[in-house]
Amino acid sequence: MAGDVFADLARHVDRAFYRHLYPDIAATGLDPVAHWHGHGLAERRRPNVWFDTAYYLDEYPDIAQARIDPLLHYVRHGRGEGRRARPRQASALATLAEARPAAARPVGYDAPANAPILDATQLAARLIAAMAAHAGPLARGGIGLLVAASHDRYIDVTGGIQLVLADEQAACAASGTTHLHLAPAIARLCLADTVDPPGLLQVTLDGVFQGLVPAAAAVEAIAAVAAAMPERPRRFAVHSPLGHRTDALRALAEACGPDAVYWLHDHTSLCEGFTLLRNDLEACHAPPAGSMACRICVYGAGRAEHQARLRALFDAVPFHVLAPSRPTLDLWLARAGLPFASARVCEPATLAAPEHHAGAAATDAARRDDGPLRVAFLGYPLPHKGWPLFLDLATALALDPGAAPLKLYHFAARDALRPMDAVTSVAVRVGAGARLAAVEALARHAIEAVIVASPWPETFSFVAHEAVAGGARVLALEAGGNVAAMVRRHGAGRVFPTGDDLLDHLLSGRAGEEIRAARPPARPMLLPGQGSLGFLHALLGADAR
Template identity: 35%
Template structure:
């Protein structure tokens, strides 16, 4: 290999060969930094994987030339001095296409007067919060937006959408002028529309995928499953350390997935473990959005006492259970039927020597493949008659008859006791079905117990939290709209409490992960943050909703809608919150400031502990 170039010669080579404009624009943290590009790349940039020109990829050159990487020399300098003579291959920068496209479009010239007008309407805090990738020293948010951000679809404020403005004003789009500058200089005086007047429900309908498309995706995403030998399951059962057996069915692996129903199965398993009873869990090895029918050869994952045994077809599970002769109590609970057929479940249950068991109403999957009972995933439907016009316009309508038929077969063949976590859930289920259940009862997942712990009090803005997964059916768009609209309002602070942060929000993320070992993590987070209001604006009929109880236990007021099922019942009946008629009434409370009456300092709430139920372990024979 040729000797490395001297520092002075290397710098001169870089000055001649580098594309300084490209270097700054491709690496946005350098766009407005006061640096010498050649000096920066020579000292640090190449080690950070930055590209010096659109036609040269630093990382690709080092990967294709391990001798250069091992020598620890600057790859671009190496290529300029000797690599090109040796015929070494080079690759384009991953940023080249975007850079050339920007050159083709040309920069939109902006005068000092236009920049000043734009600054009056530009929300720097919103821009920085919504674009955390730009949180670098030396980057001016307004300059970035005016030069690059608008081309990348970034918005300058909550009120203005670049994409919508261009779509609503085709003459502006055709002219090639800067859309935001056009608005502040001309469009606002002409009362041009800033955003498409779409609700989040309308936007969701625009993205709605057919049920057939979801089935096709499930087939496409299904991973190959290598079936385990039957003897492995038979041996595991024979060597199970406890007595008896509690058998459960659900739609996924509760030991790996996170959610309310998964936590219920985990707690149920833990309760039977404390009773000294073995727990066998059966779930589809690949997820499936509806029930199956008949005797299938669907690969089923199997857990025994929380440990993975393998994947087996239903027939092999029945064979293994027929050979299981250990003494002790036996029971079973069906938590979810998605991915199962009634025939398979019945065969497995009877092979284990049982016919009477429990059926949980964690959702309304026994009434429809749309387990949340939301018409087209945006509006609560209340389970109308299967042949109604309402079902005819819903993506789940065609699949509903099969869902009902499989559950009717299940209830006709097994002696099932229905367990609902709330009266609302049980009433809804009874109104929507005529299954022949042996018995139906209410067993809440948790209850509130007064605590001696002193409640936290603090001064300052009202703290509003969205606890949990940021999904539409949980009301995330409603919360996010408020968080973004009132981001600069000094009266409010918004928090998102979840295991993972969400994009496109000004709400501050706080990591929270509820597990069997940390069942009160959400409650504790809301106490530590002194959350005043928990927005639990569920669009579907919640059968229970842990976060509503966790919020009340932490002293937060639960604010919800009439559609939220047990959340609305809990908030109204217990005095732990407020039920508002719709999103407009909710937003009006924030506009007027009336929501401030729910602050801790005004309400002086107490704290509660949560007493969790033992689930099916409370009912099954010991």
């Protein structure tokens, strides 16, 4: 390879990307630049995130026939000739190709292998033992047993609903309340009413996995607890109905007594497509089920039945509806048309000004205002979290490194990182034991802006809150629901009409100055909430503990 060829390719073959995408090459220890030029291009491998080799060779047969390095051709000539490195709307087409109703997706097996199957008597015995272990009488208005249902085993998964459940369980532990969590043994992102035979539930008691139980046995066990310990009231909270049968949720609610809670952590109660993205692409605003937008959407055909099942559940159970944010509640009140006992905003976590909290980190040693602007993406690299926009930014910088003085970071769990030469990958796992891991990592790396470009009405967004608590400004989209709302409410960043506007701003060269000028002198604190318990205690007039 001639020196000038190597130099041009070395600038555009993304070694980290190539090694991650092709572990076979990484294992050989070959330099990705040499492998690409010698073999990879003939094998139609991808040299980086923005160049689609197969597309370029198919779209421009003159290049394929000339048997020249297509990437080299593009950067030296093709780009100037107006050729494209990848199809128009490439990420939208990829999303569309994958979009399908949840029932048509493969089911995820969530329960650990060889988990014991409990019967009603065994579960009742464990519940009674756990409740008895909380010494002394309950405070006035206290709750003996809080039964919570969601779509997966929260203790082993990182995500917003799981964090709320972890906070709820921690609050229960502090209040003498036993916390029983039930998740379907087989993870499905749809209601499981038509699944036959009825599936098993995974049991997590006070944060510790116990095994599996048939839903009917769980109901029976709760009834047995009620008979054995009538002085310790029970309550029920639905954090997500997905993967559950609605008749089972109803039976659990009835076994637990009054004041059942239903959380709007996502928009499942409006549509099975719980992000309210038509075909997983564009915000749909939950139009009427028979609308044209629903007809052309993959979630449209099943929506009426999904809504009918939820209506039957809400008709039977007078839920107290808790919305993590005002925009979520407003949307639900405008669109759901479901009966409810009460409906209110209940934030799963709050930002508190540092001056109101002694001991808050007012400044950070790592904080600095020099060099390129440090911009991050935080969390799973998914389209509905705005990852394609972050890739577009990385691409713009790769093609024109002088476009703007920016340095890019990605913070996520190790298996969710997508290594690229131009992006600093930082592994971070947030969980019950490391609640502020992301906040601290952002502060440690002195991140100044976090792109939270969710294109759907986010109900809360821990990521946006973590970004602010980590000392960064949030760059959001108008369609982003509570991300946009919290940015405005806290003056915590900037909201853009479209993704292109956001990119234009970052690439304009003025973003750094504006973001640095707007950063507050100290980071606010991110305070966890109590899940359903805070609301229930207020409702029941519980004594503070």
